[in-house]
Amino acid sequence: MADRPAGNGSWFNASSEGGGGGGEDDDDNPFVQPGWQVALWAVAYAAIVLVSVVGNAVVIWIVLAHRRMRTVTNYFLVNLACSEAAMAAFNTLINFTYAVHNVWYYGLFYCRFQNFFPVASVFASIYSMTAIAVDRYMAIIRPLQPRLSATATKIVICVIWVLALLLSFPQGYYATTAQLPGRVVCMVDWPENTTLTYEIPYRLSVMLLSYVVPLLVIGYAYTVVGITLWASEIPGDSSDRYHEQVSAKRKVVKMMIVVVCTFAVCWLPFHIYFILQHFNEELYQKKYIQQVYLAVLWLAMSSTMYNPIIYCCLNDRFRIGFKRAFRWCPFISSSEYEGLEMKSTRYLQTQSSMYKISRMETTVTSVAGNPEEELEELGKTKRLSVDLTSNGSSRRDSKTVSESLSFYSSTLS
Structure with a gap:
């Protein structure tokens, strides 16, 4: 088993030779590239690491450092950002150097980690997207059902990672290094060399x-949600509050559909590449297959850097957070940063007092906010609204004009 081609059977470590080309007798390594090609690919892969790590780190900061952003969907987005940033940081450049040189420089431990962690990261990413889709489905299709609490959300995230680690365990367990003439390789050495029994x-x-399976679940959830949202106009209902709620929900769904479609497009060629090698091995002996593999791998790894860009483009709060994080850039203004913070009770009371009215039949207080806010946040807002209607000696009717907090209507839940 140790004399098998480099990376053969390794889902993430298959270099061009490991993908079926080269073989044991190719000591001269026919897949050596000119220096300019290596340099171009190095820049492309380095860009993935830089954009992914920085972008996802900013996403994590935006959610965890701002109380208003700590919602169910955003907790799953943090989990997604963590898995993508980690895969970009720990695996992308390693995959690149192995694919280019067809030599494993990093030892047995990292060989196993390299085959284990990326698979777990992909599982964690797609399951986080699935959890978001299910949460959106429950919030919009079954609004009377209890929403996930912060504690329950964290438990779900832990379950996602446990399941991901279990599913990726065989890939890491059977990974090993082997000495071929003149070089060391990293591969997955399936038991008894029975590829048809284990590997396929x-x-x-x-x-x-x-x-x-996850894409089918996500597709069904967002199809039902989309039909409901875009067909949810109520005849005669022209209230601003109603339209704000529908608009906010649509924005969230649109953003997550873009995220899921990006993931699907980036990873489809990667899966096809590894499935086809079992049906047409001769194709993987061509010299150009290394360029194909590098392109397919780059597209798959690049999926880790797109989500922060999508959030910034399609969500107001994330956009303001990114402006704040990059305020040192001369062409970026962060003047709206105060809108990202959760307003204090005293601030809301001050804002409310500016718009009080004295003659109404009933006490009505409306605080504009995210229609998909967490249940505990809604409870706090309701309690705050009751407090704002009292001025000490008599009952007065009050309202907070929606413009003062209209920013929150576009937030992500």
């Missing part, structure tokens, strides 16, 4: 569980 079923299972 595992790869098909990975593809089904990390790609096909």
Whole structure:
């Protein structure tokens, strides 16, 4: 088993030679590239690491450092950002150097980690997207059902990672290094060399569980949600509050659909590449297959850097957070940063007193906010609204004009 081609059977470590080309007798390594090609690919892969790590770190900061942003959906986005940033930081450049040189420089431990962690990260990412889709489905289709609490959300995230680690365990367990003439390789050495018994079923299972099944669930959820939202106009209801709620929900769904579609497009060629090698091995012996693999791998790894860009473009709060994080840039203004923070009770009372009215039949207080806010946040807002209607000696009717807090209507829940 140790004399098998480099990376053969390794889902993330398959270099061009490991993908079926080269073989044991290719000591001269026909896949050596000119220096300018290596330099171009190095810049492309380095860009993934830089954009992904920085962008996802900013996303994590925006959510965790701002109380108003700590919602169910955003907790799952933090989990998604963590898995993508980690994969970009720990695996992208390692994959690149192995694919270019066809030599493993990093030892047995990292060989196992390199085969184990990326699979777990992909599982965690797609399951986080699935959890968001299910949460959106429950919030919009079944609004009377209890929403996930912060504690329950964290438990779900832990379950996601436990499941991801279990599913990726075989890939890391059977990973090993082997000495070939003149070089060391990293590969997955399946038991008894029975590829048809272990390798193909595992790869098909990975593809089904990390790609096909989650996308089917997500597709169904967002299809039902989309039909409901875009067909939810109530005849005669022209209230601003109603339209703000529908608009906010649509924005969230649009953003998550873009995120999921980006993931699907980036990873489809990668899955196809590894499935086809079992049906047409001769194709993987061509010299150009290394360029194909590098392009397919780059597209898959690049999925880790797109989400922060999507959040920034399609969500007001994340956009303000990114402006704040990059306020040192001369062409970026962060003047709206105060809108990202959760207003204090005293601040809301001050704002409310500016718009009080004295003659109404009933006491009505409306505080504009995110229609998808957490239940505990809604409870606090309701209690705050009651407090704002009292001025000490008599009952007065009050309202907070929606313009003062209209920013919150576009927030992400």
